[in-house]
Amino acid sequence: MGRRKSGRDISGVIVLDKPLELTSNAALQKVRRFFNARKGGHTGALDPLATGVLPLCFGEATKLSHFALEADKTYVVTAQLGVRTTTSDAEGEIVEQRDVALERTAIEAAVKHFTGPQAQSPSMFSALKHEGRPLYYYARQGIEVPRKSRTIHIHHIALLAFHGDQLTLEVTCSKGTYIRTLIDDMGQFLGCGAHVTALRRTWIEGVNDDMVTLEELAERAAQCDPEQGDYAALDALLLPCDAVVQQIPEVLIAAADGPRFSAGNPAQPVSGEVQPETTILRVKTDSDGELLGLGYWRDNKIVPKRVLGIAKN
DSSP states (O other), X not given: OOOOOOSBOOOEEEEEEEOTTOOHHHHHHHHHHHHTBSSEEESSOOOTTEEEEEEEEEGGGGGGHHHXXXXXXXXXXEEEETEEESSSBTTSOEEEEOOOOOOHHHHHHHHHHTSEEEEEOOOTXXXXXXXXXXXXXHHTTTOOOOOOOEEEEEEEEEEEEEETTEXXXXXXXXXXXXXXXXXXXXXXXXXXXXEEEXXXXXXXXXXXXXXXXXXXXXXXXXXXXXXXXXXXXXXXTOBOGGGGOTTSOEEEEOGGGHHHHHTTOOBOEEESOOOOTTOOEEEEETTTOOEEEEEEEETTEEEEEEEOOOOOO
């Protein structure tokens, strides 16, 4: 039996504004240490060169992280035209350089071309795994491995700025979209090559937008007294567990039926429109709105799908 991790049993969400040059896991561990949290995870990694929305789930909130991974996302990306790199971003080695002589109409044509459903092959420098290891593990050793194309959907691309060889876009896309690959593909379409120089995630569907920075968390941590078990200043920043799945419809059941639902049994709803069985619902009590978990309609009752056992902070 493995040794039990030390730390506090807390449950909730921190929406971190991830800083530059920090991996998502390193950011998670920093925040986890602030809270002295026993269990934590992030939903959707950001590259070290990317900044912005990084939801961190603690305790029972980790049970909902899978549903946040399915969400659409928005990024603001700046691209350098005329230069293609091995990693499709500024960290890679330059493999091709071309002159840039593009009119705005050419950029607009590229934006139109790459909007909508399409097949995308992930970059060799992505975190997608092959035989248990991320692709970038093989790429750093110069090993090429087979990659399957996946169908993605670019819902919208807004042209924010275009000056000479600098291009800034706002991209709203489905899960599984690699923005670096999108920019590399657009560069090839334009005939000049391109790579990402700056990337910021600004929105995730269903995620609360109350972001905090590591600096703000450090200030709150300085107000705590871990030796006395006082984490009140930090815990005040914790968002509810469903702060990462606000897009999921809500249904209420009677507080008296809460224990029944939490034990894995169907419960009678007191509010909420009947949905298809394939629709996931956030299940809360009608008295205090406590989140009990996720469920779905069946035979006019709410059947548990994912039950939470909220630890009291």
